[in-house]
Amino acid sequence: MxxxxxxxxxxxxxxxxxxxxxxxxxxxxxxxxVMISDHVAPTPDVVAKYPAPIYDPFTTLGWLAGxxxxxxxxxxxxxxxxxxPVHRAGVRATVDRLSGGGLIFGVGVGWSMPEFEALGVQxxxxxxxxxxxxxxxxxxxxxxxxSHSGPFVSFKDVHTGPRPLRAPHPPIWVGxxxxxxxxxxxxxxxxxHPNRVRMDWLRDTGLPKLAKIAAAEGKPVPxxxxxxxxQLTDSPVPDDQRLAGQGTLDQMRKDxxxxxxxxxxxxxxxxxxxxxxxxxHHEPVWRMLATLAExxxxxxxxxxx
Numbered sequence: 001m002x003x004x005x006x007x008x009x010x011x012x013x014x015x016x017x018x019x020x021x022x023x024x025x026x027x028x029x030x031x032x033x034v035m036i037s038d039h040v041a042p043t044p045d046v047v048a049k050y051p052a053p054i055y056d057p058f059t060t061l062g063w064l065a066g067x068x069x070x071x072x073x074x075x076x077x078x079x080x081x082x083x084x085p086v087h088r089a090g091v092r093a094t095v096d097r098l099s100g101g102g103l104i105f106g107v108g109v110g111w112s113m114p115e116f117e118a119l120g121v122q123x124x125x126x127x128x129x130x131x132x133x134x135x136x137x138x139x140x141x142x143x144x145x146x147s148h149s150g151p152f153v154s155f156k157d158v159h160t161g162p163r164p165l166r167a168p169h170p171p172i173w174v175g176x177x178x179x180x181x182x183x184x185x186x187x188x189x190x191x192x193h194p195n196r197v198r199m200d201w202l203r204d205t206g207l208p209k210l211a212k213i214a215a216a217e218g219k220p221v222p223x224x225x226x227x228x229x230x231q232l233t234d235s236p237v238p239d240d241q242r243l244a245g246q247g248t249l250d251q252m253r254k255d256x257x258x259x260x261x262x263x264x265x266x267x268x269x270x271x272x273x274x275x276x277x278x279x280x281h282h283e284p285v286w287r288m289l290a291t292l293a294e295x296x297x298x299x300x301x302x303x304x305x
Contacts, residue, residue, distance in 0.1 A: 001260045003297060004033025004268045005289060006076055006227065010054040011272075011279030016063075018282055019055070023064050025286055027071040030299025034068070035076040035106060035268055036060055040083075043114035051276050058091045065099035074104030076227055076268060077175040077193065080130040081110060081121045085153055088133070089140035093164045101165030106193055107134070108175035109184075127180050128152065134172070134188040141169035173225050177206060179213070186214045191223035196270065199244050199258055202226065207262060223265045228255065230269040232288050245269065253296045 007022040008014055026034050038057045039046050061073050073095070078088070096103035109126045110116065116123040132150040139146045140160045147156045164170050174181060174189035177197065185192040192210055194202070207224065214221040228245035237247040244255045259267050269292075271285045278284075293299045 001256075001264050002032035002266045003256070003299075004035060004072070004074075004266060005031050006268055006270050006272065007034045007036050008271060008279055008282065008285075009036040009057065009060050010039070010050045010052070011276060012051055013280040013282055014053060014055060019060065019064070020067055021286075022282065023068050023071065025289065027068055029289060029293040030297070031071065031289070031293070033072045033074060033104065033266060033268065034064065035074040035104070038075060038078045038082075039112075039115065040079070041115050041118040043112060043118055046112050046115055049276060051279065058095060061095045061103075062098050065095060065102075068099075072102040072104055073099050074173070075106045076195075077106040077108035077173070079110040080107050080133045081116070081126045082119055085133040085136040086140060086155055086158055089137045089160070092137075092170065093141060093160070093162050096164040096166065096170050097162050103164070103166070103170040104173060105170045106173040106175060107189075109181070125152070127184070131184060131188065134184070138169060138172075138188070171223075174222070175227075179209070182206075182210050182213050183217070185210070185222045186217050186219050189222050191225040191265065193225050193227060193268075195227045196229055196243050197226065198242075199255060202244070203258075203262060224263050225266040225268070226259060226264060227268040227270050228259075230271050230285065230288060230292075231273065232291065249291070249296055252292065256296065 005026045007019060009019060023034050036057050039050055039054050042052055042054055057075050064073055092105055109130045113123045129152045132152040136148040136153050139148050141164055144160060146158050146160050148154060171190040173191040173193035174185035175193045175195060177194045194206060211221050229243045231246045233247055236251060245252060
């Protein structure tokens with residue numbers, strides 16, 4: 001099982017220097033993956049959770065591809081309806097090339113109605129738009145010349161180079177925990193990427209439902225790649241009050257072992273707390289990552305040698 005870090009590309013503490021330090025630290029500590037988030041038109045409801053400034057994920061990942069050596073890069077998650085799929089596919093393929101084929105494409109449908117309105121995108125059709133865009137993007141990534149005719153986007157004879165390095169295309173992780181999100185992961189994704197969930201819910205509800213939907217669709221069960229909280233505490237947090245990743249080092253160790261036993265291929269550590277103002281200072285999270293790497297994950301790191 002690989003373990004990655006959600007790098008903060010937003011908030012009052014973000015800067016090019018901070019993002020470079022995030023990526024270099026994660027790589028030096030032995031983490032396998034760095035992922036970043038997406039918002040295009042931060043309206044007040046978005047800013048309440050994700051304060052400005054917000055650095056563009058595509059540009060940032062292209063830049064990070066030149067500053068890292070071995071770590072994989074990805075998005076958690078790109079909001080699919082916000083950008084035309086031809087443009088999105090081309091930019092993502094370029095980043096995949098720049099990163100040596102190390103791109104992971106995490107996607108979601110979005111949640112902020114005001115942000116959709118600011119962009120002139122239909123909020124109530126965001127799920128259907130996302131499905132259509134995913135089908136189009138997969139065609140663009142797997143053909144030298146692609147055509148698509150769908151309910152929300154159509155194009156003909158589009159030359160697609162550069163093609164992604166990883167065959168048949170960069171892994172697509174589909175976020176969300178609704179039934180529609182699970183169906184989207186089965187139909188279009190390579191992995192299911194739920195966010196901030198409880199261990200018992202994953203074990204007893206989420207993963208069994210994913211398997212049931214896959215069976216009904218006649219498709220293989222997608223890989224399981226959850227995003228969990230990173231919140232280390234001195235005292236244990238009662239299990240009935242905590243999300244996966246919250247608690248002592250022993251509780252985190254138990255969660256990671258449990259996720260691996262459930263078949264997780266990757267686990268992404270969500271470094272953003274519940275108070276957006278804590279993102280002014282990144283050093284506390286960096287210390288947690290170092291402690292976790294040394295005392296729980298036993299990663300082959302460089303920084304602490």
